[in-house]
Amino acid sequence: MLVEFRVSNFRSVRDEQALSLVGATADKELAQTHLLATGLRALPSVVRSAVVYGPNASGKSTILMALNYMRAVVAESASHVKPGETYNVQPFKLDAAFTLAPTTFELTFLLDGIRHEYSFAMTQRRIVTESLAVYRTSKPSVWFSRRLREDGESYDYEFSSYLTGSRKLWQESTRANALFLSTAAQLNSELLLPVFRWIVDRIVYLPAHSAVDSDFTTALLATEEGRKTVCSFLSSADISIADIKVVPRKGIRAQVLVPPPGGLAQVNQAEREFLVPVFEHRTSRGKATLEFEEESEGTRRLFGLAAPVLEVLRDGRVLVVDELDSSLHTLMVRRLIGMFHDPALNRSGAQLIFTTHDTSLLDHTLFRRDQIWFAEKDEDQATCLYPLTDFSPRKHEAWEKGYLSGRYGAVPFFRDMTKSTSAPS
Known part of the structure; x- marks a missing residue:
């Protein structure tokens, strides 16, 4: 199960933004169908789906793209990226303080019922930090951490006694532009290979307007x-x-x-x-x-x-789709979402994360309040991501009407062209 994703300094995202799938425990609406029980006291449930709304160029697609970019770096850094090769990661360009700063990613997920938090920071040339924390008890154990030294070339490593295996070999084999997790998994680490496989195999990303390969x-x-x-x-x-x-x-x-x-x-x-x-x-x-x-x-x-x-x-994977409603009728989109909410069809705990412009989906019969997110840009043109629950909506509030009226933000702002342009003479 995916619990949370965080990203900072990636394309239009400057400050850290978080997409959380943790269910609101106090909200009992549609709990039997829309929530997945985790078995953990600290976070009893996660939602089966989450939707992100926002105007064009708000950065909602960037959030999903960042999740897939993280997955791709984990998948390819040790096996496909060559020594000295650079990444095409793009930091936030509208603030000089961020153009040379690292891009950070953090993923929280449940593997075999155990909470894992994996994160790394990177530039185009190298990995700057990397760590994995595992919650076998209420307190996390940091299985490994890696940090670039001030010389800008070498790294400090720390390991937990929980992480057994050829740690020295994995460390010495990890290049500056490769992840330790990916390298150790490639070298058959018994404990890290399942973590690697979860990130690489469990996240399925479909970009907007992509021609889905019908061969599958x-x-x-x-x-x-x-x-x-x-x-x-x-x-x-x-x-x-x-x-x-x-x-x-x-x-x-x-x-x-x-x-x-x-x-x-x-x-x-x-x-x-x-x-x-x-x-x-x-x-x-x-x-x-x-x-x-x-x-x-x-x-x-x-x-x-x-x-x-x-x-x-x-x-039981996580399907991430940018603009799910592209070329599909509203009722078909509702049907697809409903498949993830149907325990009889979704027996393995699959999750759906998608963006859309279809406001008719803002429906109490389709979503809970903790499943709806919005993206918009602030005055610095940096993407901000926030949930509907920030507005404490009333139980039967008309979400679609509230969104279109601007109550939740994340809607287009149109200038009056008659005032901004002069009439032809």
Whole structure:
């Protein structure tokens, strides 16, 4: 379970911003369906979903992007980043004090029912700090910490007795631009590998307007069970698809051959066979089959989302989607959210985090107060993230009306163009 994410000095985020999924214990609304019990006294529950609202360019997408960026650094720093290679991390550029300061990330999550807090700070050239705290009791044990010395080159390490294994080897193998966690996991640390795997595998990120790869859903159709699951997913959306089949097709695939030094690149085109989905529609007057490209944009996007959503629900992962409502009808978006809130469908504790502009989703029947967040920029053009609960809304307050009227902020501000421009002479 994801508990909290914090980030600072990343793109439009200057000061530290926190997205918390901790459930408000005093709020009993929709508790049976919208909360996940943690078994921990300090934080009894987390929410199954969280939504972030805000105007264009408010930084709400940046928050989700930062979470995925952290995941990517953990995944690739030890295995893909080469010695001396720099990162494309972008600090806040509108304040000179932050342009050379490190970017920080912190993730709190539950692994096997135990609270973990992992954080690191980085610049484009190196990791500056890194630590992992594990709450096996009410007090945390810092399994390891790493801090750049004043010389700007070497590091001070501290280890807990809980972290067993080849700590010296892991330390000596960790490059300046790599994470200790990633290096130790690559070297088969029995205790750190599960932490590494949780961060890398449990977070699934879909950027805004991304063309979700339909091949993943097509692959599910290869088995009868997978076909029935996908058909059920689409039919629940009231899409008039009676059946889906996969058929083999032949096509041309281009392959670029890497040339020797001084040589010319060569492109070979080879014919190969691949599977494509074919959709069957039925009415009282007959039936017809349609190719994938013949379906509507909304159907194609929903088909592409099927595999990620179904796998996230099955495995208990965290699905992070920027602009979930893109090309999807409001009722379909509500249906997707409802799948995460349905204990019968979401048996493994999957969570959904998304951004949207669809204010009709600000509905008491769909969300609790502790699931709604807002993003806006302050006078310094720095992103601020804050929850609806900061406004202590009344129990049956009309959230959509309050948001559109500006009660919670995070709405566009329009200037009067008749006053800012002069009439033509």
